[in-house]
Amino acid sequence: MPSSLSDTESLPLLMNRGRDAIHRVTSVWAGFRDFALRDNVLEVAIGLIVASAFTSVVNSLVADIILPPISLMWDQSLGENFIILKQGHNATAHYNTFKQAQDDGAITWNYGNFLEKLIQFALLGITLYSIAKFYSLFSSEAIIKYQLKCPACRKDISAKAKRCPFCTSWQDGREFNGHYSNSGISLSN
Known part of the structure; x- marks a missing residue:
């Protein structure tokens, strides 16, 4: 059975398909390179990494330095303070942690955890504002607009x-x- 294209006719067709595939791959790579390696994308990525590290430092400051003296007012850590809204399965149980209360099925109002997160948020905001003000002392371009x-x-x-x-x-x-x-x-x- 004769083929529809002879060998001499199919070679240029295969070469054109190869060139088209290479062109598509290089076009996709160039588009990705233009998107991912632009200056502002790299700046944002570096900024996010630094912000993540900075947040962990501020969280450690709050959890390890500031909250322990505040927790002296209670018998336990500030984050462990809660109010029982509804007793669990064992109605006579006394819960030392909200984890124990939740395991027993009690409904708790974890105000200590909220206060801890609120203090972390406030200190993070104050610290970032202070850094921005300090930066504006030495830079001609202000961060705070x-x-x-x-x-x-x-x-x-x-x-x-x-x-x-x-x-x-x-x-x-x-x-x-x-x-x-x-x-x-x-x-x-």
Whole structure:
């Protein structure tokens, strides 16, 4: 049975398919490289790694340094303080930890754990704010961007803005004082 293409006709077709496959692979690689290896993607990745390490340091500061003196007010760690809302299966049991209460089926209100997480959050926020303020002392570029509300549209904008990017009103008040831009046209009578 004769083939539809002779050997001399099928060779260029196979070579074109090979070139197309190589072109697709290199195109995908170039797209991935442009996406994953851009400067801002690498900066974000490094920032996330540093933030994770910084968070673990602050959590250790809270759990190992700050909370133990606070826990002296109770007989146990601050995170272990709870209130029993509903007794478990063994109604006469006394629970020393909320894990024991949960194992018995009791419903607990774990306010100590919440207070611990709240203290961690507050200290993390205060520490990050302090680092940002310290950085701004030595850098020309501020991390903390102060904002105000545009008097016309009430959107939050940069405190340094001369015009609102949302409604384009001037922030120096010239539109509200009866003036229209700097053309000399007055809207007052």
